Amino acid sequence: MSGGSGTRRVRAGRRTVEVHRPDKVLFPGGGDAKEYTKADLVDFYRAVAPFMLPHLRGRPLMLERHPDGIDGPTFMQKNTPDHYPEWIKRVELAKEGGTVCHTVCDDTATLLYLADQASITLHRWLSGADSADHPDRLVFDLDPSGDDFEAVREAARLLGELLDELELPSALMTTGSRGLHVIVPLNGRHDFDEVRAFARDVADTLAEAHPDRLTTAARKKERGERLYLDIQRNAYAQTAVAPYTVRPRPGAPVATPITWAQLDDPELGARRWTVADAVEQARTNPWSGLLSRGRALGPAWRRLNALRG
Secondary structure, eight states: OBOSTTEEEEEETTEEEEEESTTOEEEOOBTTBOOEEHHHHHHHHHHHHHHHGGGTTTOBEEEEEOTTOTTSOOEEEOBOOTTSOTTSOEEEEEETTEEEEEEBOOSHHHHHHHHHTTEEEEEEESSOGGGTTSOSEEEEEEEOSSSOHHHHHHHHHHHHHHHHHTTOOOEEEEOSSSSEEEEEEBOSOSOHHHHHHHHHHHHHHHHHHOTTTEEOOSSGGGTTTSEEEEOTTSSTTOEEEOTTOBOSSTTOBBOOEEOSGGGGOTTOOTTOOBTTTHHHHHHTOTTTTGGGOOBOSHHHHHHHHHHHO
């Protein structure tokens, strides 16, 4: 970074992005948590961009902005403001009663501009803008009732085993919050209704087999201490946190792809990686081409129905 007082300029490809108030603290320190500034956020996104952008390109975004840091107000931004530079890609998509002009992040310069806007967390659609109603990702969100990561680990193992039986490839990601995401690559031929119905059948099958540990109850009061198998993100205009995005929690944890082997690591937790070390994990290429193996759900659905008898 370089530049005068109060502003730094960062090169990103052919563009230069201005970072305003780079020393502004976005993540206050305290306890075991380190302090991080806007400059730290920009530096992280610049470093992780080669690994993160493949998961963002062509996808509508919802931006979680914290202009006064994580202890200040939160803004969930879907519409792209008029003052955003013309070189930032936008896509207009239908919503109930109108349209939304979403931001699309196709390059490093856009990612750094969004970081300058204190967009700490990027939530992405599970479909591309060019086929908005046909997702190429299916997401199971493993949401524990408390901070018990062992329950998350066990649920991930059970779900992974079931997906293996259905002959579906799957990938794991820490959320940077409390749980894990299990992601299945799709070939984009099914619409959201079909994908959501399949996800619900899988979740119901697992919850019925382990009713003391797992639930698909959407209402918190009905879950008790059980882990919630959340499939709600598999719907038009719904979003999931993007791989390698930062979460607005103390210490700046990062939603980080991992291998299935890493699930057995006793050090693993939902907030295992932060802006300090997530790039090192990204360089190991934990998903290693897996997401290019998108599948149709027909054969898997038939296998699931056979299992359910």
